[in-house]
Amino acid sequence: SSFMVWDRSPQMSYHRPVLGKRMNEAEQQPMLHIDDADDVNRNNIDFYNQRSRIVHADAEEKMIFLFDYRGKEKGEECIHWKHLKALKDGNKWGVLRHPMVLHFINERLIECAVFYLAHIIAFFSFLLLLSSHIFSKDTFKDVLVTLFVILFLFFMMLKGAIKARISKSISLWFVIAYAFNILTFIATLAYVWLPHLFEYDDFHQEVKTIILWALPIIAVMSAWVNFLYILRKSPYGIYIFMMVRILKSFGHIATIWIPTLIAFSFAFHLILRDSGVEPWESSDTYQNSTTLHKLFVILQAVTKTSTMMIGEVDADNILGTRQWIPSILVLIFEIITVILLMNLMVSLAVGDVNDLRNTSQDKILRIKLNFVIEALQLSEAIGISALSSLCTNPTNNMLVVSYEGGYFAKTDETISRIFDERRESIAGQAPPPSHLGFGGMMNPSSTSDLVFHLGFSKERLRMRLCRRPVLGRSQNVHIDGCTLNLIEAPESGIPEHKSSFAVPDNEASCMRKAKQWLIGLDWHAYLELY
Structure with a gap:
């Protein structure tokens, strides 16, 4: 305390x-x-x-x-x-x-609270609309998503133009955030309108399927990240800072976590590839497969091991082989990763959260100060009475x-x-x-x-x-x-x-x-x- x-x-x-x-x-x-x-x-x-x-x-x-x-x-x-x-x-x-x-x-x-609330509602509606578009597609939703994107792009271009005209220098973080938003909206428009374009021919169906499968994931996930970015100024912004702080701590401990993950992934793959336990395939199938399929097998082994590291060891299939080496390997894996490594990550996360509670208001003040400066710049540049009141109200x-x-x-x-x-x-x-x-x-x-x-x-x-x-x-x-x-x-x-x-x-x-x-x-x- x-x-x-x-x-x-x-x-x-x-x-x-x-x-x-x-x-x-x-x-x-x-x-x-x-x-x-x-x-x-x-x-x-x-x-x-x-x-x-x-x-x-x-x-x-x-x-x-x-x-x-x-x-x-x-x-x-x-x-x-x-x-x-x-x-x-x-x-x-x-x-x-x-x-x-x-x-x-x-x-x-x-004074900006109404506009900020409208921004939250608009982007949350856009996120829901984009998510529902995955389950049911129609022309009305396509047009509605496009209108949302055009509206967001208009305000982004306006903000960028005012920033470039007034500011002598633009920060790297502003450029990265600006580029990320542009890529988000491009991926969204491509996801909405590419299916209509692909209907004109039947060539390269496999490539088209992969593209149409990946674009909605990119669009929805990037829209979710943007929505969290907007919520930083809300009363719950501190929890978003906690997520970012824990992510940074994970980046520091990744030097231990990634080599451990790779070592146990290949160890389990080497021991269990002929045991018939999923997802480790037999050596004959692995040798006769293509390079792309081999990489996919390695990815499955790493993914399976990462799920085992967070507690889902699923030891029944491994112990069902009734062999000494897999059983000993599972025991060592539980001690090193599930007990030691995971508790280390949890303790670091708890310490970061406690430190962030003491310094979060300084971070929030920086964000809200930037928001006020941009809002006042926008109200001064645009001669709209609803916005100009920010500069004229006493x-x-x-x-x-x-x-x-x-x-x-x-x-x-x-x-x-x-x-x-x-x-x-x-x-x-x-x-x-x-x-x-x-x-x-x-x-x-x-x-x-x-x-x-x-x-x-x-x-x-x-x-x-x-x-x-x-x-x-x-x-x-x-x-x-x-x-x-x-x-x-x-x-x-x-x-x-x-x-x-x-x-x-x-x-x-x-x-x-x-x-x-x-x-x-x-x-x-x-x-x-x-």
């Missing part, structure tokens, strides 16, 4: 160790403190701290965040998709995890988060006065005092903090961490069944609103709550240090 202890009192602050040279250099840099949309660097966390306030409502077990998204021009906001892309390209994940930026991303995600300036992770957002016009008063009070003043260190963090010598000392009953217990800190990186420390999850992060830096502030009621509609559940962020995973 993993845990984190923190204090929500206003005096509590968290300090990340910084090298002395970097701290001194940061203290000498001028601190921008005037809230101007053009003068302040949006890649600096100070910009978002100045436009944010926090209220700790401990009695209601809630935190209230107040944000100022107003830009320099009327109707504009201070955060744009270009700023998000610049932060992502610069690996400024410490800034991207700021509540003001996360709230902006979350609001855009909620962001709610109040966020209420409970300690259990639930949240709601609303707009309060009176919040703007809080930031207007501060702008007037700091205009013309000197830069902030030098006790602010790197990234707006308080120097340990300039403030009174609450320090928690961890005592370990076990002697000679040491903790080793990397010297160079990386924001957002997770360090796991295992101590006799207990796991400490240490996440490097800067101090909050958000000023606390001292005036009395009543906790508003949750007036969110059922539709908005459903959108938050479908694609919204998990705030409990990001606000542990605030």
